[in-house]
Amino acid sequence: MKVTFYGTRGSIPTPGENTVKYGGNTACVLIVADNKKLILDAGTGIKKLGEELISNNDPVTIILSHNHWDHIQGFPFFVPAYQKNRQINIYSAPTNPVEHNAIIEQMNMSTFPLSFKDLSADIKIIPFKNKFENMIINGFSISSIHINHPNGGFAYKICHNNKAVAYVTDNEVYSKDNLNTDFTEWIDFLRDVDFLIHDAQYTDLEMPLKLGWGHSSIDQAVKLAKAAKVKVLVLYSHAPERTDTELDKIIKDMQFKELQIIASQEGITHNI
Ligand SMILES: [Zn+2]
Secondary structure, three states: OEEEEEEOEOOOOOOOHHHOOOOOOEOEEEEEEOOEEEEEOOOOOHHHHHHHHOOOOOOEEEEOOOOOHHHHOOHHHOHHHHOOOOEEEEEEOOOOOOOOOHHHHOOOOOOOOOOHHHOOOEEEEEEOOOOOOOEEEOOEEEEEEEOOOOOOOEEEEEEEOOEEEEEEOOOOOOOOOOOOOOHHHHHHHHOOOOEEEEEOOEOOOOHHHHOOOOOOEHHHHHHHHHHOOOOEEEEEOEOOOOOHHHHHHHHHHOOOOOOEEEEOOOOOEEEO
8 A cells, every 4th residue: 555645734734944845735555456546535735646647537435534624625726626527535433513514514604605515526425424434435444433532533544455545534532522532442453554644733732722623642542553663653643733844853753663753744655
C-alpha cells in the first residue's frame, strides 16, 4: 500500500510560514494499492487530491471518520464532484446525533454559494451503522472501531496483502467524557499494525487544559503504539499552533529502538 498525506492539521486550516513543511490543510489521506484508491476524510487537503484525480473518470471512494468540519469542509471544493459520469461513494460513520448526510448538507445551508444539487457526479452516501470487521471495500479489507471523541465516529484498520494501516484520528486515548473504546480494546484493534496514523494533537503539558476535547497527547499515542507493538507511529492531527520547528524537535527527541515515530507531512508518500 502507498499512503499519501494531503492534510495533516487538526481543527482548522493553518497556512503560513510556520507550517510549510508539515502542512496546513485539514484531514485527508490517500491509500493506493493495486490501482485501487481509498480516500480517508475530506478536509481541505482533498482539494489538491481532487485536482489530481480529474485526469481520469474512475469511481471515487471516500471514507469519513466523523463529521466535524475539519473532516468534511474540503468536499465542496472537490472537483470530481462536479464531473458528469463520475461515481463517488461516501462511506459515513455513525455519529451522535446520527447525520450521515452532513458532508452534503453543508452545501444546503447559507454557508456555501452552490447547493448539493449543483454537483454533477453520481454521489452516494453509504452509512456505516455498527462497527464491523473485514468488510471489503474497493479491494481493501476494512475494520472499524468507535473513537473517543465528542459526537463519536470511527477509526479504521485497512488491510491489503498482509499489511495493515490504521487511521485513528480525533481520538482521546484516556477519555473520561467520551470513552467508547478503552485502552485494552485499542491494543487489540491495533496489535502489530504496520503503520498507525494516530491523533497526537497536544503535548503532555497542554493536555490538562484540553481534557474532553477528543484528542490525545503525543506521549499517549506513543504509549498506545508501543503497547500494541505497531511498527511505525505517524503523529497526525497536528495542533493549529504547532510549528514546523516544534514538530522537528518533537521527532528528534523521540527515537526508540522498538518503534519508529514520524510526523505526518503533507505531500509525502509512504510505501507500506
Ligand atoms: Zn473531530
